[in-house]
Amino acid sequence: MKYKKIIALTILIAMLVMPVCAFAETDYHADMLDYVLQFIMSSTVRNVTEDQLVKGALKGMFQAVDPYSEYFTPEEIKEFEEQTSGGYDGVGISVSDSGGYKEVSAVLKGGPADVAGIKAGDRIISVDGTDIGGLAGDKVSALLRGDKGTTVRIGIMRGGTDEVSLVDVIRGEIRLNPIRYSVKDGIGYIRIIQFTEYTEENLEPVLDFMRQNGIKSLVLDLRGNPGGLIPETIEVAQHFVPKGPIVKIQYKNSPPDIYNSNLEKPEFNLAVLIDENTASAAEILAGAIQDTGAGIIIGSQSYGKGSVQTLVPLEDGSGFKLTVAKYATPNGRFIDGIGIIPDIKLANDTPAVPDLSNLAPLRNTAVKRDSANLQVFAVQQRLKLLGYTAYEPDGTFGRDTETALKQFQKRHGLSQTGVFDGYTYLNMADAMDKLAHPQPKDVVLETAIQMLKNKEK
Numbered sequence: 001m002k003y004k005k006i007i008a009l010t011i012l013i014a015m016l017v018m019p020v021c022a023f024a025e026t027d028y029h030a031d032m033l034d035y036v037l038q039f040i041m042s043s044t045v046r047n048v049t050e051d052q053l054v055k056g057a058l059k060g061m062f063q064a065v066d067p068y069s070e071y072f073t074p075e076e077i078k079e080f081e082e083q084t085s086g087g088y089d090g091v092g093i094s095v096s097d098s099g100g101y102k103e104v105s106a107v108l109k110g111g112p113a114d115v116a117g118i119k120a121g122d123r124i125i126s127v128d129g130t131d132i133g134g135l136a137g138d139k140v141s142a143l144l145r146g147d148k149g150t151t152v153r154i155g156i157m158r159g160g161t162d163e164v165s166l167v168d169v170i171r172g173e174i175r176l177n178p179i180r181y182s183v184k185d186g187i188g189y190i191r192i193i194q195f196t197e198y199t200e201e202n203l204e205p206v207l208d209f210m211r212q213n214g215i216k217s218l219v220l221d222l223r224g225n226p227g228g229l230i231p232e233t234i235e236v237a238q239h240f241v242p243k244g245p246i247v248k249i250q251y252k253n254s255p256p257d258i259y260n261s262n263l264e265k266p267e268f269n270l271a272v273l274i275d276e277n278t279a280s281a282a283e284i285l286a287g288a289i290q291d292t293g294a295g296i297i298i299g300s301q302s303y304g305k306g307s308v309q310t311l312v313p314l315e316d317g318s319g320f321k322l323t324v325a326k327y328a329t330p331n332g333r334f335i336d337g338i339g340i341i342p343d344i345k346l347a348n349d350t351p352a353v354p355d356l357s358n359l360a361p362l363r364n365t366a367v368k369r370d371s372a373n374l375q376v377f378a379v380q381q382r383l384k385l386l387g388y389t390a391y392e393p394d395g396t397f398g399r400d401t402e403t404a405l406k407q408f409q410k411r412h413g414l415s416q417t418g419v420f421d422g423y424t425y426l427n428m429a430d431a432m433d434k435l436a437h438p439q440p441k442d443v444v445l446e447t448a449i450q451m452l453k454n455k456e457k
Helices: 002-016 020-043 050-063 074-085 112-116 137-144 199-212 230-237 281-292 374-385 399-411 422-436 443-456
Strands: 070-072 087-090 093-098 101-107 123-127 151-157 164-170 172-175 179-184 187-192 217-221 244-251 257-261 269-274 296-299 307-313 319-328
Touching: 020 050, 050 070, 050 319, 070 074, 074 087, 074 307, 093 137, 101 112, 112 164, 123 137, 137 151, 179 199, 187 199, 187 443, 199 230, 217 443, 230 244, 230 281, 244 281, 269 281, 269 443, 281 296, 296 443, 374 399, 374 422, 399 422
Parallel strands: 187 217, 217 269, 269 296
Antiparallel strands: 070 319, 087 172, 093 101, 101 123, 123 151, 151 164, 179 187, 244 257, 244 319, 307 319
């Protein structure tokens, strides 16, 4: 079998570098694996194939190395390569759930779907004749993807009508931009989502924009960045890290590879944001900036993935990812399992969410002074949670409830009638949604901006 060939090849490679005294142990392990495989196949009452067992054995082998080493099936290796490259073949749309439909939430400008006339807000009904009703979003996305140059027929509804239009879209190469940027209070803000094949090429025009607008200070946001391709990280570092080492990569039996920056002098005042989900290649950049004094690191201690993996393809289309090296920052710090410790430790507070489990249902039903029912009770509960009253709800619409409701209406720009009507219902429902899903204040970012502004004075 093809998998026996893979295992045999792995054992053969190992034997070539092993001393003769280890041959017997290798034979023992190979015989044991074969014995267990045959025993399972001949004895288990479960419906399992030899192919599944071999794949499971390979996955277990790499799991024993570390959390970052992994065996990939042909389908998994393709997905992994798409994730790390930052691109895929498809139509260039994002899909979300809306009112029981799959709705186009965003269209890549200039992408295949955009060229074919598909717009945000269109509802997708079918893909290549397959009714997608009830399918999960990832299943719909999988149907839309395919080889570059192939055609997919998408059934859409537009403008609230029930008429379905069929649109033929020629799939193309979709390149995702991992850079987000803006200017906040005169300070440049750049977020790097991941280090893909397209990170540095998308960063350059952003830096040009900052220069053209006279921006002298930048916040580089690496929070939540899981890493990615080390060569891209080194290219990005050339814009921020002064001349000298960026990273030292140490392999098992060879001298370290040292990658250097050629930047004579950093041009921006720099603050770098990190958190517990900043990992791998993102930690290389943060560590280099910290060690060289090119910027100040603010936030929470990073993840601590200071190892390097290589991807090895196999002849059947599968492959594996194996940890082959560890890396050190310019000052020689190995941060694997430790992470980058920020110069200023700071974290955003998670807003408290009140208990909303015992709320009576709120309906779009009008109630006013002297009403007494469950709807009044529901309104009173929400007025109290939103800070307009302090008394316990009793279900009776009296003067206090009317006064509190008028205050709510005034704050939301409504007519102060004191009557709970349709407009008041919509605004109260929206206010309660915000109460249930509070947006935390980004204290880390605000602190970084203020520090850079002070530095410019």
